[in-house]
Amino acid sequence: MKNIFSLLTLLFLINCTSKAQTSSKEKKTYTIEKTDVEWKKLLTPIQYYVLREAGTERAFSSALNNNKMKGTYVCAACKTPLYKSKYKYDSGSGWPSFDRAIKKNVELDVDFKIGYARTELKCNTCGGHLGHSFNDGPKNTTGKRHCINGAALEFIEQK
Template sequence: MSTDFSRRNFVLLSTGALAVAGAGAYAFLTRTSKTDGRIVLAGSTTSAPLQVPGFDELSDDQWQALTRSDWKERLPRDAFEVLRLEDTERAFTSPLNNEKRDGWYACAGCGQVLFSSDKKFDSGTGWPSFFDVVPGRIETKADNLLWYTRTEYHCSRCKGHQGHVFDDGPRPTRQRWCNNGVALTFTPRSELA
């Protein structure tokens, strides 16, 4: 009788401990992976063309069906490594750092317009930086490649990696969209009029 009682208590205690441990793990997972796998469409209201000239006009599904080897054929090596392998270009290497003209910055993979020049600012980091994006064109996800979590973002259409977004940008958004220049193309606004 007393043995049964102890055993039952042990089972109850063990179950309770597992439940507590389980709840802890769940809280840990939900806290640390708050944006894991969660797609967030970023951006405030503005009007922008969907795409710049010089790219294929494929459907979203067709863009997303391209394989890694398809992309390797389509892109220069440095753009392929950033867009498809999430590499980061060396700072201060992109001519777009010093681009001051009025125009549109589009994904170098598929040509979808992602940023407007009026949202560009000099962050001093050596990468083209923007304080806002064209709405609906960018998706974000948590990136745990380093010891801390960063927020990665990519083109919503071809899913090509663009850069990382931080919360130390200028007013009014306080956002800093830190972009690889090689993942973008620039088209003067006059060419899309």
């Protein structure tokens, strides 16, 4: 019995000191990086909450949710083009929804903020939080729904 206890203790100590326990996720660097003070000067309070603190605006609160004009949606923080209006659709969710992003401009990450893994969408230039991706989008296109906070976007009308 003493030997089993010693063996279990040894195994426990080995597992607690494994590399997997001590390694940390490397922080990605972005093309545009600013301090919190700089972001707060540049963004409105709701934009800062969404983009820098990964917050969520209230459903149906963004004027961009019902925008039907042709153009491009850009990051409100750094003006990187993120979504084309031709890929926007009415998901009924209360947030602007797109079935795809402009290639290489939106980063897919994972967040566990509500207790399980979700695909988080970020601006690939400044790291600003945009929203989340779900697999309940239009089946006749990509099947994806990029559910985006309107506060994270600005719209540039096509001339």
